[in-house]
Amino acid sequence: MSRTLRARLGSGLLGLALLLPAAVATPASAAAADFPSGYTGYHTYAEMVADVAAVVAAHPTIARRMSIGRSYQGRTIWAVKISDNVALDEDEPEVLFDGLTHSDEHMGLEMTLRIMHWLVDGYGTTTRITNIVDSREIWIILGVNPDGAEYDIAGGHFHFWRKNRQPNAGTSAIGTDVNRNFGYRWGGGGRTSSNPAAITYRGPYAFSTPEARNVRDFLASRVVNGRQQIRTAITFHEAGRLVMWPYGYTLANIPVDMTTDDHIALAIIGKHMAATSGYRPEQASDLYITSGTTRDYEYGKYRIFAYTFELSVVDYPDDALIPSETGRNKEAVLYLIERAWCPLSVLGATVRTARCGAFDDDLEVSRGWRANLDGTDTATVGAWQRGDPQPTTTSAGRKQPDTVPSGRYAFITGTAAGTSPNANDLDGGRTTTTSPAIDLPAAANQKLQFRWTFADDAAAVTGDELRVEVLDATTSTTTTVFLTHGTATQRNAGWHLASIDLAAFAGHSIQLRFSATDAGTNSLVEAGFDDVRVTRP
Ligand SMILES: [Zn+2]
Numbered sequence: 454m455s456r457t458l459r460a461r462l463g464s465g466l467l468g469l470a471l472l473l474p475a476a477v478a479t480p481a482s483a484a485a486a487d488f489p490s491g492y493t494g495y496h497t498y499a500e501m502v503a504d505v506a507a508v509v510a511a512h513p514t515i516a517r518r519m520s521i522g523r524s525y526q527g528r529t530i531w532a533v534k535i536s537d538n539v540a541l542d543e544d545e546p547e548v549l550f551d552g553l554t555h556s557d558e559h560m561g562l563e564m565t566l567r568i569m570h571w572l573v574d575g576y577g578t579t580t581r582i583t584n585i586v587d588s589r590e591i592w593i594i595l596g597v598n599p600d601g602a603e604y605d606i607a608g609g610h611f612h613f614w615r616k617n618r619q620p621n622a623g624t625s626a627i628g629t630d631v632n633r634n635f636g637y638r639w640g641g642g643g644r645t646s647s648n649p650a651a652i653t654y655r656g657p658y659a660f661s662t663p664e665a666r667n668v669r670d671f672l673a674s675r676v677v678n679g680r681q682q683i684r685t686a687i688t689f690h691e692a693g694r695l696v697m698w699p700y701g702y703t704l705a706n707i708p709v710d711m712t713t714d715d716h717i718a719l720a721i722i723g724k725h726m727a728a729t730s731g732y733r734p735e736q737a738s739d740l741y742i743t744s745g746t747t748r749d750y751e752y753g754k755y756r757i758f759a760y761t762f763e764l765s766v767v768d769y770p771d772d773a774l775i776p777s778e779t780g781r782n783k784e785a786v787l788y789l790i791e792r793a794w795c796p797l798s799v800l801g802a803t804v805r806t807a808r809c810g811a812f813d814d815d816l817e818v819s820r821g822w823r824a825n826l827d828g829t830d831t832a833t834v835g836a837w838q839r840g841d842p843q844p845t846t847t848s849a850g851r852k853q854p855d856t857v858p859s860g861r862y863a864f865i866t867g868t869a870a871g872t873s874p875n876a877n878d879l880d881g882g883r884t885t886t887t888s889p890a891i892d893l894p895a896a897a898n899q900k901l902q903f904r905w906t907f908a909d910d911a912a913a914v915t916g917d918e919l920r921v922e923v924l925d926a927t928t929s930t931t932t933t934v935f936l937t938h939g940t941a942t943q944r945n946a947g948w949h950l951a952s953i954d955l956a957a958f959a960g961h962s963i964q965l966r967f968s969a970t971d972a973g974t975n976s977l978v979e980a981g982f983d984d985v986r987v988t989r990p
Contacts, residue, residue, distance in 0.1 A: 494772025495559045498599045512573040522667035525619040526600040530667050535572045536590040546793040547682040551594035552689035554632045555615045556601025560764045561689035565593050567779040598664050621649035629656040634665040635750035638702040643742025679821010679889040681755040684793040688747045693763035696727040699752040701737035702744045712860040721799045726785035758796040810989035812891045817860040821889035831882025835867035843870035850945035853979045858904040863983035879971040879978040888965040895960035896990035901953040903985040908946045913939030916972025919980045927961035
């Protein structure tokens with residue numbers, strides 16, 4: 454049994470494997486000998502594998518390779534990690550580079566190989582790169598879509614092949630556009646097609662391609678302690694000499710699934726990189742609208758500051774252009790790795806203090822908060838939900854807010870309005886949600902800051918409350934650091950800022966527990982919070 458077939462059997466795809474023609478199940482037989490004349494400086498799949506193997510063998514303390522899965526035809530997809538103490542998963546900001554998602558864009562693979570060489574060759578010889586490798590964990594995916602790339606050069610001439618090599622049911626048309634197959638706004642508007650014969654065929658469903666699933670699963674594997682470790686990323690395409698930031702799926706600069714801070718910082722970083730490369734900076738949709746792309750998925754799901762670079766002026770640049778077309782992006786690549794410590798830091802000193810500390814959660818995406826962690830919650834209705842609140846209003850005023858302080862989501866006691874203000878408020882007791890662990894530096898002047906709202910009606914009692922506690926794992930203590938409670942008078946929704954000194958917890962590992970309680974009967978209680986931060990000392 455071939456290794457490929459065994460792998461497919463192991464993943465439960467027996468039926469599929471048996472339907473594959475022999476040439477597909479044995480990729481080695483389909484391996485391209487080399488690029489056409491004038492392009493032999495580009496790496497075939499086999500040459501790339503050999504280069505990666507040589508680099509990790511020569512630099513075992515700072516470079517490791519790992520498989521992140523297999524292509525449709527069974528080729529191993531290699532990722533290289535570069536960092537000091539490379540065998541350890543250290544608490545360092547992470548960065549991701551990938552290329553060759555479109556298999557006729559071979560410069561993308563060359564770009565990722567160059568980055569790998571810059572980092573391992575520069576380590577110990579240039580201060581800047583030594584600092585980068587010591588303080589970051591850099592991931593490089595070497596060729597997302599090798600099946601397409603090998604086919605593109607098969608027979609000694611180019612086939613202008615962009616998609617993967619996966620057959621499509623009910624048609625002889627081969628392949629899916631992997632950069633339309635990601636599961637964020639998949640199937641939306643713009644240059645994405647439901648026709649299997651189209652070069653922008655999106656696939657029958659999101660993540661129908663193993664190539665997109667490999668990247669998806671790798672990204673998911675970098676969620677540690679509820680939080681995505683990768684902060685910045687570039688996916689390399691060609692051509693056009695462009696730097697593009699999210700989103701591609703809409704012409705809106707700041708749609709509901711992007712915050713104003715993120716938009717401004719994405720553009721600042723993108724414009725800076727473009728200036729150093731001599732590229733044109735723009736929002737991805739300024740080129741044309743696309744849906745289901747790598748970049749939109751990385752930002753939309755994880756808030757990774759993800760960019761698409763379109764390399765080169767022309768398609769199929771000859772190999773003499775590899776050094777200059779990759780080299781012109783070296784400064785941009787190093788800059789983005791450095792920015793990974795806190796991309797929002799480009800917004801200035803005030804934002805740097807507020808948002809580059811030990812914790813920063815605008816609650817726009819899932820970052821590891823856990824409901825009812827100790828199993829003692831008693832609320833029967835209106836438990837904490839992270840979402841977009843629907844407003845509720847009584848004759849006395851607004852009880853559940855319509856808007857949140859940033860973006861579109863906050864934690865709210867039951868986001869739905871229900872049939873009346875009293876229908877979906879908090880009832881029956883206490884609801885809790887607890888943050889992931891936060892390792893506070895030992896420095897002074899760290900503050901816990903968050904926005905909060907608490908509303909009640911005239912039936913409220915003192916036991917109705919919004920409470921924030923610090924669960925200190927270092928001292929095994931629980932400390933209430935914020936409390937507001939009900940009174941028998943009307944209190945309407947409104948967002949307020951809390952700022953709490955964390956000096957007592959400096960150097961400790963803590964979690965934050967937000968709890969809301971309805972202790973009385975027939976009282977109306979609504980609570981919410983957003984923008985939870987530990988400020989930078
Ligand atoms: Zn492309």
